[in-house]
Amino acid sequence: MDLSYGSEYGVFRQQVRDFIEANRDQAPAAGARGPAGLAWQKLLIDNGYHSRTVPKAYGGYGAAPDILASRIIAEEFSAAQLSTGLGGQGISMLTPMLLEMGSEAQKLQFIQPTILGEMVWCQGYSEPGAGSDLASLTTKAELDGDEWVINGQKIWTSTAQSADWIFCLVRTEPQAPKHQGISFLLFRMDTPGIEVRPLVDMTGDANFNEVFFTDVRVPKHQIVGERGQGWQVANAILGHERGSLAPPDAAENRLKGIIKLMETETLDGQRIMDNPIFRDRLMKLQGASLAMRFNDMRLLSARINPGQDARLAGLIVKLQGTELRHEIEGFAIDVMGEIGLAYEDNPYLRGNGSWQYQYMYYLGLIIGGGTSQIQKNIIGERGLDLPREPKVTAN
Amino acid sequence: MEFGLSAEQTLLQDTVTRFLEAQAPLATVRRIAAGDTNDKEIWRGMADLGIPGLLIPEALGGVGLGILDAAIVAETLGYHVTPAPFIGTAVMAPLAFMGAGTHSSLLGTMAQGDYRVGIAMSEAIGARNDAGVRFAAGKLSGKSIFVLDSEADGYLVATRNQHLYFVAATAPGLQRQILTTVDKTRTTCELRFNQVDAEMISTDPAVYIRMLDAGRVMQAADTLGAAQCALDQAVAYAKERKQFGRVIGSFQAVKHLCAEMAAGLEPCRALVWYAAHAQDHVPEEARMMACHAKAHLAEVGQFVAKTATEVHGGMGFTDLVGLHFWFKRIGANRQLLGSPALVRAEAARVQGLCA
Numbered sequence A: 001m002d003l004s005y006g007s008e009y010g011v012f013r014q015q016v017r018d019f020i021e022a023n024r025d026q027a028p029a030a031g032a033r034g035p036a037g038l039a040w041q042k043l044l045i046d047n048g049y050h051s052r053t054v055p056k057a058y059g060g061y062g063a064a065p066d067i068l069a070s071r072i073i074a075e076e077f078s079a080a081q082l083s084t085g086l087g088g089q090g091i092s093m094l095t096p097m098l099l100e101m102g103s104e105a106q107k108l109q110f111i112q113p114t115i116l117g118e119m120v121w122c123q124g125y126s127e128p129g130a131g132s133d134l135a136s137l138t139t140k141a142e143l144d145g146d147e148w149v150i151n152g153q154k155i156w157t158s159t160a161q162s163a164d165w166i167f168c169l170v171r172t173e174p175q176a177p178k179h180q181g182i183s184f185l186l187f188r189m190d191t192p193g194i195e196v197r198p199l200v201d202m203t204g205d206a207n208f209n210e211v212f213f214t215d216v217r218v219p220k221h222q223i224v225g226e227r228g229q230g231w232q233v234a235n236a237i238l239g240h241e242r243g244s245l246a247p248p249d250a251a252e253n254r255l256k257g258i259i260k261l262m263e264t265e266t267l268d269g270q271r272i273m274d275n276p277i278f279r280d281r282l283m284k285l286q287g288a289s290l291a292m293r294f295n296d297m298r299l300l301s302a303r304i305n306p307g308q309d310a311r312l313a314g315l316i317v318k319l320q321g322t323e324l325r326h327e328i329e330g331f332a333i334d335v336m337g338e339i340g341l342a343y344e345d346n347p348y349l350r351g352n353g354s355w356q357y358q359y360m361y362y363l364g365l366i367i368g369g370g371t372s373q374i375q376k377n378i379i380g381e382r383g384l385d386l387p388r389e390p391k392v393t394a395n
Numbered sequence B: 001m002e003f004g005l006s007a008e009q010t011l012l013q014d015t016v017t018r019f020l021e022a023q024a025p026l027a028t029v030r031r032i033a034a035g036d037t038n039d040k041e042i043w044r045g046m047a048d049l050g051i052p053g054l055l056i057p058e059a060l061g062g063v064g065l066g067i068l069d070a071a072i073v074a075e076t077l078g079y080h081v082t083p084a085p086f087i088g089t090a091v092m093a094p095l096a097f098m099g100a101g102t103h104s105s106l107l108g109t110m111a112q113g114d115y116r117v118g119i120a121m122s123e124a125i126g127a128r129n130d131a132g133v134r135f136a137a138g139k140l141s142g143k144s145i146f147v148l149d150s151e152a153d154g155y156l157v158a159t160r161n162q163h164l165y166f167v168a169a170t171a172p173g174l175q176r177q178i179l180t181t182v183d184k185t186r187t188t189c190e191l192r193f194n195q196v197d198a199e200m201i202s203t204d205p206a207v208y209i210r211m212l213d214a215g216r217v218m219q220a221a222d223t224l225g226a227a228q229c230a231l232d233q234a235v236a237y238a239k240e241r242k243q244f245g246r247v248i249g250s251f252q253a254v255k256h257l258c259a260e261m262a263a264g265l266e267p268c269r270a271l272v273w274y275a276a277h278a279q280d281h282v283p284e285e286a287r288m289m290a291c292h293a294k295a296h297l298a299e300v301g302q303f304v305a306k307t308a309t310e311v312h313g314g315m316g317f318t319d320l321v322g323l324h325f326w327f328k329r330i331g332a333n334r335q336l337l338g339s340p341a342l343v344r345a346e347a348a349r350v351q352g353l354c355a
């Protein structure tokens, strides 16, 4: 057990702290786009605090991969509760995937504007008939001369209403077995034949959409990987997505917020913190959250020390992380009681209504990116080597 | 940066595992639980491996290792539901004597496995049934219940103010009575003190706290091992037992139970490692981490113990497969040295969240 990052990283950490000190007043709220968000994003990339290992040729900072350096950046920004720059599906999923499987021309064309936040992406995977069973998707693309012609429908497509481009799974080989007939296409959202219909979700926002394709024509070369390889390409990114949905740092910051809440909210004049029942629930969540923090350290360590086996520790992260976060947000609502119900313009609103919002948002994340039930299948089959469901024979 | 076990620690784990597989299989555990024999032979064998002296400095005849090494041994003992006085004699008592700077020759004897020390601190943690021990004019009076180890040669006794005293099991005026619990793999007893001559070991709360925290980390590690074994048995059974023409592990209801156990338990491993590491290397977090490890493992352990039993169906409920030894071990670890709610209250207090 050696938890020190080594003295050379002490210098690096100090640099990160100095940067934060010097620039923190320019930082926008987390995830904000707009001019301030884009300027902050550029500042982060120029200093190596975002897209750190993306090669310079593609607009990144070009540092050699260094897991600890990335970790230190995350730790310091989280401790300062400062925006780590833009996320979203283009940055957190498509970019790493293009770096791994994209052509040189695709890397040159897409990565720089994507990481700068100038090119916003959405992920077109799920369909009305293909959710957990994604590989049964039916949106089809047929080659007509130098163009793909796309027809079909996607659903639950987050940010499609504001995206410039979509990365999309389509069926190109209808005769092939279902996993081998899918291709991975990239195209502009303003291509004729695309219709986006927003879907209001339980938070009241319209974060995701239905997307309809009618004879949408896309240049033939806008495919990642070969024809029929779309499933492998998509799976390369799903791994990225699952690990990043519920980071322990964020959960711990929310728990700190709850501690403040418990020290200020009162019930019959008594601080909630002085109520042993609530304190016990807080401590339960803190214990579970600590377990996830150290699980995360173990995963980090296993990436640096290839001899360490942390496979199962990795497989459980999406399930445990999102479920725990949902529980944490729900506990904050209980701390407030009926005041916890306040939403939108209610004058008793606490924390901008973020507790209710996140409570619902994390239920979305329990479902999105592979539901909790699908995660349990994965843990059971890949983690514990239990047999798969027998195939249902068609009848 | 390396968050995990060293090669030496993995070797230690393997060595203890091999010994237990050969010398303390379930058949032996059953005989001890039935009272046909006791744990002395196992403890002797463990002494040959240096386990009783794990934390005792080499200069005194021990091995001079740390709390994380001890936690690895505790986990292995839990995995095999091994009857052994490890937590008291090899961890808590040495830490008390070493912390107080006394009894170096006794530590040498303990390192050889030739002297066992039981732990009477239930009442200092949280008194039940009006039990309690007082010290006045060099003598202890009162009683302590659920004392760890009814076969010990001497006892460390904590009074409510966190002072520690030492008495020989044979001291005049001391009565010892076995207290049977559901967990027959380890023993507890009641000690009645009638003006018993006792030696003051420490009045420093820091000594008491270090001993208690380490004990709690060991309980957590023991539960980690026991729950891992219960899960392993459930998964193995789910791969082999057939119903409706299929192995039951292919039914999602069963597969998901197994996945839920694994998902809950796997992060516990990292939590226990860190809590143990903190005892020696991160003093400012040592108390809080010990409390959280103890309480969180109590909860996850309870879920795994129940669920692993269910996966076995009726077989899980019988004495035949012996899964109940793990169920009861986990149940005992949950209450001893502080039940989860009590320990969580302490975790809140040490963070200054309440008075």
Ligand SMILES: Cc1cc2nc3c(=O)[nH]c(=O)nc-3n(C[C@H](O)[C@H](O)[C@H](O)COP(=O)(O)OP(=O)(O)OC[C@H]3O[C@@H](n4cnc5c(N)ncnc54)[C@H](O)[C@@H]3O)c2cc1C
Pocket: A122, A123, A124, A125, A126, A127, A128, A130, A131, A132, A133, A155, A156, A157, A158, A159, A208, A363, A364, A365, A367, A368, A369, A370, A371, A372, A373, A374, A377, B252
């Ligand atoms: C907030 C949010 C954002 C999203 N963003 C996007 C996006 O940007 N792009 C995109 O393509 N998709 C997105 N999705 C879609 C998401 O990936 C799917 O909702 C998810 O995979 C589940 O599919 P489904 O909704 O069709 O549910 P279904 O697959 O119909 O599942 C319904 C229920 O059946 C269970 N179930 C299904 N199959 C099994 C099985 N084999 N074993 C056990 N239980 C099973 C599920 O667990 C669930 O409880 C998003 C979803 C949410 C909630």
